[in-house]
Amino acid sequence: MVATFAPGVAPPRLASEPLAVDLPGVSPNPCRTGESLRILHVFRAPVGGLFRHVVDLTRIQAEAGHRVGIVCDANTGGERAERALADLAPHLALGVVRLPMRRNPHLVSDAAALMGVRQRVREVGADVLHGHGAKGGVYARLCPVQGGPIRAYTPHGGSYNYRPGTPLHRLYMGIERLLARATDVFLFESEFVAARHRIYAGGPERLARIVHNGIAASEFEPVGTVAAAFDLVYVGELREAKGLPYLLQALSRLKAEGRRLRLLMVGSGPDTDSLTRLADELGVRDAIAFEPPQPIRPVLGRGRVMVVPSLAESLPYVVLEAAAACQPLVATNVGGIPEIFGAFSGGLVPPRDVRALSGAIARILDEPAETRDGRAKALSDSVRARFSMNRMGADVLCGYAAAMAARPAAAQPAPAAA
Structure with missing residues (x-):
């Protein structure tokens, strides 16, 4: 099929055209082949x-x-x-x-x-x-x-x-x-x-x-946060390899501490049913809204903090996109995520560590908005310079x-x- x-x-070859174009913000290209x-x-x-x-x-x-x-x-x-x-x-x-x-x-x-x-x-x-x-x-x-x-x-x-x-x-x-x-x-x-x-x-x-x-220059425009936003937002595949069982356990731990947080999960994947069952078992199902895949920027504005609890990554676009848009982030120290965070990677949390994940979420939600937003803006500026x-x-x-x-x-x- x-x-x-x-x-x-196949269209005709244009033998006089260059391999690369001179792109804004990029030094004149040294890699022309003449075709x-x-x-x-x-x-x-x-x-x-x-x-x-x-x-x-x-x-x-x-x-x-x-x-x-x-x-x-x-x-x-x-x-x-x-x-x-x-x-x-x-x-x-x-x-x-x-x-x-x-x-x-x-x-x-x-x-x-x-x-x-x-x-x-x-x-x-x-x-x-x-x-x-x-x-x-x-x-x-x-x-x-x-x-x-x-x-x-x-x-x-x-x-x-x-x-x-x-x-x-x-x-x-x-x-x-x-x-x-x-x-x-x-x-x-x-x-x-x-x-x-x-x-x-x-x-x-x-x-x-x-x-x-x-990331494109247009993606560095801050998205802001809508009224009545969720406390936390996750965007990506609904797979256990993304660390989602640990996020649900962290949500349950925070609930036991008296924090009734709301989580928006946007995506689809093979573990949707098992994650829903785990949320029920942990008593947090009513605090979670599941929505299908959709463009990320409108979603970012619907949460105060984005959480990326992955167990393995390469260089995830979802982190780049959120960082560019000045979205406060809690993320794990895996794969290429430290390359994105650069000088800010000291705030990343170990994977599979529910205590560390819940603690990082609590700290970022509790800190003054100007501190949280200022750090997000600094990370955005760093990403702009490097990606x-x-x-x-x-x-x-x-x-x-x-x-x-x-x-x-x-x-x-x-x-x-x-």
């Missing part, structure tokens, strides 16, 4: 932070004169993904192809998807095959096309964060070690994931860049250029006919 949002005929590129982004789920990253890159790359396309799962994201892809269509000269892709490894399904990716690469004559997440990384790097596109990989956490130390994690890291041989450039979204690759996958050094997720969307786009394009320059001359694709 293949769904296509744009014709599969427009045909870039295919491959990933599984058109949802969450990974999808936002691809959407942002697509817009930046298209505005820089490149031809961009997407290959992703046909069965994930529902109507919201359909709308997002339709909105992105004007930037997708190479269109969108949706193929069935399973979350977990599956020999028959993965082989079929891999052949679908290969067909798309051949149809559009891709110069760059950029895999995102564990599944997209497998398809992009194993795609059986001789020569042709460079293979770029952005993990977005993925298998690197899956139960480190377990046999399954060791298996995944063994696969990553093998796939590294087919990787022209790693574009790690955080120093944390880059370190995990070195520790768990290892192998010979490969061309790599740290390319932090970036630019334009910088992200330019760094990715420079990574492509470095990979092309590092290729042996015999492996370089032949120039297109005039």
